[in-house]
Amino acid sequence: MYGYVTANRAGLTDDQARRYQSYYCGLCRRLQALHGVKGQLALSYDMTFLAMLLTGLYEPESREGTVRCLLHPARPHPTLANEFTDYAADMSVELRYRKLLDNWRDDRDPASRAAAAALEKKHLALAARHPRPCAAIHLGLAKLAEGEAADRQDPDAMSSYFGAMLAELFDLRRDEWSGCLQEMGMSLGKFLYLMDAYEDLPGDLKKGRYNPLRTLAAQPGYEAACHRMLTALMAQCAAAFERLPILQDADILRNILYSGVWVRYNALQQKRGGAAPQSAKP
Numbered sequence: 001m002y003g004y005v006t007a008n009r010a011g012l013t014d015d016q017a018r019r020y021q022s023y024y025c026g027l028c029r030r031l032q033a034l035h036g037v038k039g040q041l042a043l044s045y046d047m048t049f050l051a052m053l054l055t056g057l058y059e060p061e062s063r064e065g066t067v068r069c070l071l072h073p074a075r076p077h078p079t080l081a082n083e084f085t086d087y088a089a090d091m092s093v094e095l096r097y098r099k100l101l102d103n104w105r106d107d108r109d110p111a112s113r114a115a116a117a118a119l120e121k122k123h124l125a126l127a128a129r130h131p132r133p134c135a136a137i138h139l140g141l142a143k144l145a146e147g148e149a150a151d152r153q154d155p156d157a158m159s160s161y162f163g164a165m166l167a168e169l170f171d172l173r174r175d176e177w178s179g180c181l182q183e184m185g186m187s188l189g190k191f192l193y194l195m196d197a198y199e200d201l202p203g204d205l206k207k208g209r210y211n212p213l214r215t216l217a218a219q220p221g222y223e224a225a226c227h228r229m230l231t232a233l234m235a236q237c238a239a240a241f242e243r244l245p246i247l248q249d250a251d252i253l254r255n256i257l258y259s260g261v262w263v264r265y266n267a268l269q270q271k272r273g274g275a276a277p278q279s280a281k282p
Contacts, residue, residue, distance in 0.1 A: 002196045005188070006045040007252060008259040016252050022064065022078035023055075023085070024048045029067060030081050030089040038118055042092035046192075049256055050169065051088035053184075056246040056253060057177060060084065084172075090126050091169055094134055097123045098141050105145070133169050140165030153215040155194060155229070163189035183240035191233040191261065198226050199268060234261060 007020050027048050031039040055062065060083050066076035097119040103112035127134045143161040152158060166189030170181040197213045204211040216222055238257050246253065 002192045003044060003046065004192055004195055004261055004264055005049045005256060006260045006263065007255050008263055011255050011259055012252065016255070018078055019080075019249060020048075020052075020252050022080040023052050025067065025069075025077045026079040026081040026085050027051055027088055027092070028069070029079055030085045031092060034086065034089050035093050035122055038115075039089065039093050039122070041115075042089075042096035044092060047088040047092045047095075049253075050091070051085045052249055053170070053241075053246075053253060054084040054087070054172060055080075055082060056248040056250060057181075057244055058084070058173075059248055087130075087172060090130060091133060091137075093119065093122055094126045094130075094137055098137055102141060102145065133172075136165050136168035147212075148210045151210060153212060155197070155212045155216060156190075158212040159190035159193040160186070162193040163187065165189060166192070177244060180240045180243045184237050187233045187236040187240070191230055191237065194226070194229060194233070195261075195265065198230075199264065230265070234258075 007017075009017060012020060024043075024045065028040060028043050031043055035042075062080050062082040064078065064080050067079050068076050097116055100112045100116035100119070103109050104116060123134075140161050144158065147154075147158050147161065163186040167182040167185035170185035171178045172181075194213070197211050201211050201213050201217055203209075205214065205217075213222075213226070216225060219225075234257065241253065241257055
């Protein structure tokens, strides 16, 4: 994933920060338990958000505790795990596997090829255990690769491929909340893809790499157009979230959706001397 779906730590209370960390550390531990040390390399706050969202919606029985780890041995960390942290762990590994294959295809990076080969058996097991979301990941990334190869300068269409993929990952149970979860996944996925393209544009232009915003960036009003697109997408995502009957950890989830996702955008704006910091209110 892209690393944009994080909390704005400054807006969390101490208790909320500990709770948020318990999901992250819980996901890390489940990645290790289910997929080994190689699986832990797929750890991200993006998938931590998915585990927290589904936990808040369905309120499963969770296991809470404390652990020490090699990276932070000085003090114990809180952990939380349940069926949705396990699902997020599985999807994290599948996404990493597909990303490594893309790196090998695009750059012929031997390290990516070796790392993907090490996850091959895990991928086959995950595809059998979660056929629909794994197929969605494969299809979404394949469509993105086709669009990139054709230099498709259509930000909405390109971002929709990633959005459709994330919509399937969010809609795990196909129940009465499917509509809201699909809408959340679609709009958030489009936001992530476009935010990543926005951040990468200067480097992509310099190195002659594909970027779906290249044509738009050459037109007047580029910054304002990107701001409108990103804001509209997060407004759609937040509106879908507010229709879900989530009480557990709702304040942390709102922090992420209304503020956290804008942290890197705001940092870029300050660095580039652009628009005022962005933050939406529920």
